Amino acid sequence: MRQLLARGAAAPALVCIPSFLAGSGPHQFARLARELGRERQVSALRLPGMRASDDLPATWAAAIESLAASVASELERGPVALIGYSAGGAIAHAVARRIEDDGGELAGVAMIDTYSPEEHDLNRLVLTDALGQILSRDNALTPVDDHGLVSMGGYVRIYPEREAEPITAPTLNLRATVTLSSFGEVAPVPDWQHRGPAEYIEADHFSIIEDRVAETAAHLRRWLDSLSGH
Template sequence: MAPIVPLTGPDTYFTLAGALPGTWAVSCLTPPGFRTDEPLPATREALVEGLAQAVAASTGGDTTDPVILLGTSSGGILAHETARHLADHGTPVRAVVLLDTYILESPAARALQPHLWHGLYEREHHADGFTATDLSAYAWMEQLIHTWTPAPTPFPTLLLRASDPLPASPGADPVPHDWQTALPHITTTRTTPGNHFTLVNQHASAAAGHITDWLTGLG
């Protein structure tokens, strides 16, 4: 699942996907509303239901091999909620992997927000920039999921959190000492090399190693 922030999409996972076992079928879903004239979901339930339908369609109706959902940052929120919806409606879910996903209303997430946006603005210089559609879609999506807290699940969950904080942005308060994410109702929490952005690219091989090792341990 791609995050809800602008300038993210399937390319976010390109390096990580290449580091995962070659026998795995990997695909990426992006939240709706970030393209011109693409409608936004009216509610969180509508957002999750649409993503769940897309996941089910991607399997061709084959439920013999349960799906694994993964998301980085806010994409982890979408992966977690979509997996719960699938499980509640009879689609087997093997596991969910959250990559440095935060509860958006947590003190740690709020303290990191200026550093996160500084990093996104730095990335903007290497792309076409933010559009009004990007920013309005982000603002709406953030309102839909900002109260999210992970609920208990019938499937195992892995939280991989970054070993390094984001670089402090100019003029912002220093990164707090308790900046790392912590989530309730998670089966396993591990720390992987990199920061919020680099754990899925420069350090993707380490993250892939944690994921494959954990899934192997599940049997």
């Protein structure tokens, strides 16, 4: 479930978590790993059920438990920070909550252009908007197949089960300056998920981890250094 992308040695190690949007997966973090991998170990998780041979999780708690187990095994080797992209930021936050409930401690949780409003209808609009953009881009980095669409539907069904529970780990909210058109004026990330100010990158929802990834990595690097007291 965890794919190693880079072997840097500095702490904390980074574990990246993708969205459940069709076409998403560990491959989306390859460019970020090239930027940060000379310094830190970078790995990425595949969400349970996203492979054609895997069963979709029946509940949100089951999905988070599976992911938290993978992160916990990495925590046994040293400090870990989570990086979630898109809806993966909400997943990363939930994984952190589960790890903290089990007595673990994370160095931090970074959310890259995450949209996780508490209104479920708005979440569906955001996902529909993002999927439409993926299909129109025809980009090799976000390949969409039938299983990806089915898996996305499964996660959309269980996503409303997530609970509004804050975490103690430090958080970072990185945002693209170009917002998804369907979103409107609601705050993309609720206060209980991130209490500090957002940091902005001149990018859209996709270029923030593609063409503009060097700037995204620079923001992450400064944040990670601050966690380490550098």
